Amino acid sequence: MPSLTVSLSERSYSIDIGHGNLDRAGAFLSSLGGGTVSHAVVLTDEHVSSYGYARIVADAIADAGIDVSLFVIAAGESSKSIETAATLWETLLEDGTDRKSVLVAVGGGVIGDLAGFIAATFARGIRFFQVPTTLLAQVDSSVGGKVGINLPGAKNMVGAFHQPVGVLIDTATLETLDATQYACGLGEIAKYAVSLDAALFERLESDAADVGRRDRDILSEIVFRCCEIKAGIVANDERETTGFRALLNYGHTFAHVFETLVFETLGDYRLPHGQAVAVGCVCAARLALKLGRVDTAFLERQIRLLQRLDLPTSLLDLGASIEPKRAVDLMNRDKKVENGRLRFVLPIELGRCELVGGIDPRTVMEAIECDT
Ligand SMILES: NC(=O)c1ccc[n+]([C@@H]2O[C@H](COP(=O)([O-])OP(=O)(O)OC[C@H]3O[C@@H](n4cnc5c(N)ncnc54)[C@H](O)[C@@H]3O)[C@@H](O)[C@H]2O)c1
Ligand SMILES: [Zn+2]
Known part of the structure; x- marks a missing residue:
């Protein structure tokens, strides 16, 4: 089974990638150093639970001789809330969770971020294990240790850096994802390719059709490569203090404001994050073009790849539109603005990018305007 290490001295951990390997969870937990695992709490959402994934993980843990409890919460972003966190702290207390317990997240980014946050805070920190x-x-989201919950008006506003003790990836679980959720993952993969890995970009170009039909071998290679890229960056800038980890955010400054503005306008509708990222990547490339950093061929090649992966390249493809001026106002209020100046991850060439500050807001507006 392919395996990678996230090297963070005493917080180092492995990422194991396979197909049909959920039952390895028990062996993993029983092999953990740093004190025996007496008890595991598996957390999942009702949607993931209906496919039986969390049950396989819980049974494998029980077979390894570890006491296990399984809790199922509502699916969706609204579970990353103060209310759900408070309920879970109480649940863990009643379940006898202590510092020898491990919290096991079986689900998407919502379950991973929430379980990681609960693990970071309960009893001043217990171990957690990711099964994305x-x-x-x-x-x-399962790699890198950023965990957290949302405040009513601010996504991921309360959180911590809390690394998991391991990540177990079963690419067979991807077969049951709906088309939108699958596309969201492809949006993040395209982000890595354009900004950090030209070889991955070329691979996606040549194998877009196989990626589209979820070919098992290609998927595990791509998942491996993306985890490798993220692990390398996290190992060098775990807490995003040097600007290096920020390079993972290509397209994200645009995507975040698109998500916020569409949510504000349409009330209960959220733009799917990975699809918003795909559109954000187009705006970032267009901004780079306007600043003379890349040429038109770069922008067009990026757009062509996104289209071949069935990803949106404009907000209009997602049935949404926003006011560019409002988007830039919102960017100025974002937590990533430094000294009042807008900063963006912009490409230098295929597979290479850098953090660029001091950009004129009017140019940013123009990069969005072409899209609305
Ligand atoms: N911590 C980080 O570094 C980081 C990075 C990126 C995103 N995130 C967070 O991740 C969250 C988004 O994650 P997500 O897109 O995985 O959303 P999600 O967890 O809500 O999952 C999306 C939907 O897919 C369902 N699902 C999960 N696995 C499935 C499977 N195998 N088959 C069928 N359905 C399945 C879920 O029940 C849910 O309905 C956001 O809250 C975002 O803030 C965190
Ligand atoms: Zn993202």
Whole structure:
């Protein structure tokens, strides 16, 4: 089974990738150093639970001789809330969770972020283990230790850096993802390719059709490569203090404001994150073009790949539109603005990018305007 290490001295951990390997969870937990595991709490959402993934994980843990409890919560972003966190803290207390317990997240990024946050805070920190079941969680959110919940008006506003003790990826779980969730993962994969790995970009170009039909071998290679890229960056800038980890955010400054503005306008509708990222990548490339950093061929090649992966390249493809001026105002209020100046991850060439500051807001507006 292919395996990678996230090298963070005493917080190092492995990422194991396979197909049909959920039952390895028990062996993994029983092999953990740093004190024996007396008890495991598996957390999943009702949707993931209906496919039986969490049950396989829980049974494998029980077979390894570890006491196990399984809790199922409502699916969806609204579970990353203070209310759900408070309920879970109480549930863990009643379940006898202590510092020898491990919290096991079986699900997408919502379950991973929430379980990680609960693990970071309960009893001043217990161990947690990630079993990501969406493509987005497998290539992105399960690795790197950013955990958290949302405040009513601010996504991921309360959280921590809390690394998992391991990540177990079963690419067979991707077979049950709906088309939108699958596309969301592809949006993040395209982000890695354009900004950090030209070879991955070329691979996606040549094998887009196989990727589209979820070919098992290609998927595990791609998931492996994305985890490898993220692991390398996290190992060098775990807490995003040097600007290096920020390079993982290509397209994200645009995507975040698109998500916020569409949510504000349409009330209960959220743009799917990975699809918003795909559109954000187009805006970032267009901004780079306007700043003379890349040529038109770069922008067009990126758009062609996104289209071949069935990803949106404009907000209009997602049935949404926003006011560019409002988007830039919102970017100025974002937590990533430094000294009042907008910063973006912009490409230098295929597979290479850098963090660029001091960009004129009017140019940013123009990069969005072409899209609305
Ligand atoms: N921590 C990080 O570094 C990081 C990075 C990126 C995103 N995130 C967070 O991740 C979250 C989004 O993650 P997501 O897209 O995985 O969303 P999600 O967890 O809500 O999962 C999407 C949907 O897919 C369902 N699902 C999960 N696995 C499935 C499977 N195998 N088959 C069928 N359905 C399945 C879920 O029940 C849910 O309905 C956001 O809250 C975002 O903030 C965190
Ligand atoms: Zn993202």
